[in-house]
Amino acid sequence: MTKLGFTTRQVHADRMLNAPEHGGVHTSTSNSVLFEFNDAQGIIDAFQGKRAAHVYSRSSSPSVAALQNMLNDLEGGAGALCFATGMAAISSALFALLKAGDHIIVSQYLFGNTRSFFDTIVDFGVQVTYADVTDISEVMDAYQPNTKGVYTETVANPVTQVADLRAIGQFCNEKGILFMVDNTMTPPPMLYAKDFKASLIFCSLTKYIAGHGNVLGGAVIDTGEFNWQTFSNIKPGYQVEDVTQWGLTQIKKKGLRDLGATLAPQSATAIALGMETLALRISRSQHNALQLATFLDNHPKVAKVFYPGIADHPQHFLAREYLNDGYGAILSFDLIEGADPVAFLNEMKLVICATHLGDNRTLALPVAPTIYFENSAEDREKMGISDTMLRISVGIEDTADLIVDFESALATV
Numbered sequence: 001m002t003k004l005g006f007t008t009r010q011v012h013a014d015r016m017l018n019a020p021e022h023g024g025v026h027t028s029t030s031n032s033v034l035f036e037f038n039d040a041q042g043i044i045d046a047f048q049g050k051r052a053a054h055v056y057s058r059s060s061s062p063s064v065a066a067l068q069n070m071l072n073d074l075e076g077g078a079g080a081l082c083f084a085t086g087m088a089a090i091s092s093a094l095f096a097l098l099k100a101g102d103h104i105i106v107s108q109y110l111f112g113n114t115r116s117f118f119d120t121i122v123d124f125g126v127q128v129t130y131a132d133v134t135d136i137s138e139v140m141d142a143y144q145p146n147t148k149g150v151y152t153e154t155v156a157n158p159v160t161q162v163a164d165l166r167a168i169g170q171f172c173n174e175k176g177i178l179f180m181v182d183n184t185m186t187p188p189p190m191l192y193a194k195d196f197k198a199s200l201i202f203c204s205l206t207k208y209i210a211g212h213g214n215v216l217g218g219a220v221i222d223t224g225e226f227n228w229q230t231f232s233n234i235k236p237g238y239q240v241e242d243v244t245q246w247g248l249t250q251i252k253k254k255g256l257r258d259l260g261a262t263l264a265p266q267s268a269t270a271i272a273l274g275m276e277t278l279a280l281r282i283s284r285s286q287h288n289a290l291q292l293a294t295f296l297d298n299h300p301k302v303a304k305v306f307y308p309g310i311a312d313h314p315q316h317f318l319a320r321e322y323l324n325d326g327y328g329a330i331l332s333f334d335l336i337e338g339a340d341p342v343a344f345l346n347e348m349k350l351v352i353c354a355t356h357l358g359d360n361r362t363l364a365l366p367v368a369p370t371i372y373f374e375n376s377a378e379d380r381e382k383m384g385i386s387d388t389m390l391r392i393s394v395g396i397e398d399t400a401d402l403i404v405d406f407e408s409a410l411a412t413v
């Protein structure tokens with residue numbers, strides 16, 4: 001068969017990859033925590049890793065395994081592991097792979113809770129240097145002999161800085177260090193992090209992958225690009241025969257099993273349902289975002305728009321090269337001086353004032369006094385976040401309805 005298109009693949013992935021019971025086109029939700037072995041040697045072999053089997057659902061279960069297969073297929077990886085949330089995927093994997101005395105280079109433009117988590121691992125003795133990932137020379141300058149990897153997001157929220165993924169991937173590859181990419185903001189088919197030599201891809205499934213705002217989940221996908229033999233932290237017991245599985249084996253044991261932030265089987269089903277329409281939703285959201293960004297950019301009450309699709313965005317050309325069919329669906333903007341962003345938000349009828357992003361519905365949030373409230377003014381300035389900035393996660397509504405909502409709210413400013 002010729003290579004299937006993205007959406008064809010998505011709507012048939014469960015059936016093709018997982019061969020659900022009874023000829024179902026969906027893997028069913030299986031709630032069993034424990035799994036029976038008719039032959040006692042079977043459970044011994046499963047514990048010793050000599051045989052692949054579900055033993056206890058904190059570590060693996062059929063519904064979660066089916067979703068992992070689909071996510072791995074989506075990113076073209078060598079394996080995937082799901083967690084209860086995006087934060088659980090990030091924190092469990094980093095705790096599993098890093099130890100005191102290691103150094104990592106981290107994007108200075110990060111999702112707020114990820115940034116806060118990096119403060120925690122610093123308390124555990126991991127050294128962190130923040131760098132401007134739009135500038136490869138800053139990343140290179142931060143390198144030290146004990147550097148274990150670089151961690152970045154693709155397009156940062158809320159200011160939409162685009163990381164120089166190609167140059168960073170090249171650099172990590174030359175140095176033999178991990179390239180960890182949070183691809184939550186630009187999941188396939190928007191961007192394939194493997195094309196940029198990412199080693200591990202992190203994703204909050206809560207956002208675009210599910211899209212409907214009814215479920216939390218996270219994943220880490222190993223692209224198979226990294227040679228784990230060069231990574232000194234993999235414990236001898238996790239150096240399994242297939243070298244591509246060393247990292248995930250350690251993340252599964254030390255991260256998922258020991259820290260225990262397991263994705264619920266019901267959640268796996270809800271995420272898989274959303275994933276079927278990923279490309280359709282992303283296409284519509286990206287289209288809406290570009291229309292809205294252009295509208296706002298030309299509006300006299302708007303001082304500045306941050307969106308990679310706008311020609312004067314500092315990384316517009318990187319975004320054009322890296323992103324497929326659009327520029328993402330997150331944009332931020334500042335109203336003109338003196339205009340009250342809170343009063344403006346209160347005038348919106350359709351757009352929902354809420355945190356969260358990547359939803360089917362358009363959401364708006366004043367970022368400085370909410371998700372960046374814990375950060376100092378100096379930190380916010382470094383991230384490019386003004387006190388009055390509004391972030392918009394553009395949904396899949398009809399474009400005209402969104403423009404009307406913004407137009408009438410702006411008229412009251």
Ligand SMILES: *Cc1c(COP(=O)(O)O)cnc(C)c1O
Nearest residue numbers: 085086087111182184204206217
């Ligand atoms: C939301 C988000 C996360 C965390 O995901 P949760 O599922 O909410 O825990 C991580 N990274 C980015 C870029 C996000 O937007």
